[in-house]
Amino acid sequence: MTTTLSRPPADTKVPAAESDRSKAENRLGQKLVAPAVVLMLLVTAYPMMQALYLSLFNYRLTAPDDREFVGLGNYGTVLTDSLFWQDMWNTVLIMVVTVAVELVIGFAFAMVMHRVIFARGVIRTSILIPYGIITVVSAFAWQFAFSLNNGFVNSWVPFIEDNFNWFGDHWPAMFAIMVSEIWKTTPFMALLLLAGLSQVSEDMLEAAKVDGATWWQRLWKVILPNMRAAIMVAVLFRALDAYRIFDNIFVMTRGAQETESVSFLTYRQVIEQVQLGVGSALSVLLFLSVLLLAWLIIKLFRVDLAQARGEG
């Protein structure tokens, strides 16, 4: 594989006389990162090329001899199908709602964790449990909680009839899926925001207080602007993660009641229908949409990724 790994292009101009020592350092550095780079490319870049190639064919795994070149036909098929747009809408809706809710709850959790001076270990341990738990387990726990015959939600929540079937209709099912997603990932959001919160200077807050700023003003004028970087990084990572939602939908509804996401649609085309042609076109579209989304978030919110990588 090493033959396909071209030397990364130099982005800085090379000094005229490079010392032997810095040359050696350069070589050593490249040798040390090479295995990781090769591994990352082997499982992503190469298969992605393969997907791009396969997406140009009408190719069903069960009928390999009928494989024929159709150009961009598969993309036309996908983009004119209302199911694709329904699933895209679901995916974007789940992403926007879950990230927005997580941001609010996560920030509240971070505020509490920042102020609590007792039992910090207890709170840290509890908040890491949803983070560490398997998503499939979270999906089962919530599916059972919302279950018609064996769930506690119907009897606990007021104004909900005891025989209400959460998975019998589109919106309640979407709600249940989002609850599981939000429950599992809010701790991650809260921890990132907590780290940002701890970097807000106490002196500045004290000064604002002395100047007569209300709690609300301090929150919007001092705390939030000073933890912008942390918020943006948390939003970027969570949004891209939520956009790829799959596990919860697979376990809780299997896409029934029109709760399918783009990831689930892609999976179904490739693995269940073995339509590698259309499935690959979906894979490519999913990949491109993630790129577009990442680019949009980075540009719109001016996320400082150098700071995100700890290079700031």
Next chain:
Amino acid sequence: MSQKNNIGTWIGFAAILVWCLLPVVWIISLSFKSVDETASGSPQFLPKDPTLDNYRDILSNGDFLAALRNSFGIALIATFLAVVFATLAAYAIARLEFKGKRLVLSLALAIAMFPVVSLVGPLFDMWRTFGLFNTWPGLIIPYMSFTLPLAIWTLSAFFREIPWEMEQAAQVDGATSWQAFRKVIVPLAAPGVFTAAILTFFFAWNEFVLAISLTSTTGSRTVPAQLSYFVGPDPFNPPYGQLATASVVVTVPIIVIVLLFQRKIVAGLTSGAVKG
């Protein structure tokens, strides 16, 4: 800085505990409900007549035990290899000047955002050709690739904090370079490596998309995949209690790790993300 813990903070504290633990207590409670109880419908939170039958069944279920073995094996091997490669890369990124450093970091960032489902089709095809379909390496290789970015970030953030000049100081004091490395650098770097290993293990233990797509038998199917296939004889009446029990069993390792290493995990999660 003394911060008063007022009533609001107490309520918040209680709210966080309820939020985090309620669903966990719920599946534990469900795991003690008997088959008869769930089959006839039991909407109350606690079991009427707690029983250990589900645990007896699950712990003698060959398929589940095989999945548990696969999960541990695959996650541990992937973690070990990913951390070794990430340590090499992170050391280079934190300590050496070399061309393409930014490119490597950008690549890692791109891989971290990669939609795994996009790879299911081509990997399915490739793995069948290479004979990796439904094998341990068939999952270990992609798990390594997808955990490398997180491990590289976490480790390079940790490595930047290490006072490397202590290595030279030890050598000046007469230590050989191996002694300086082993007695000075290893103890300083170990917590970071360990943290990266925990986060990597969590990822591999949790992964679902590839686990259901690239396996077909209990020979390599991991726990999340096995759970999703575990519907029992009657698909309209899933074995709630047994599924809950299996869920509890696979959550135990997570809880043990979290209890022992909560401080390290929090440090690792936030180091790569927000340190300026």
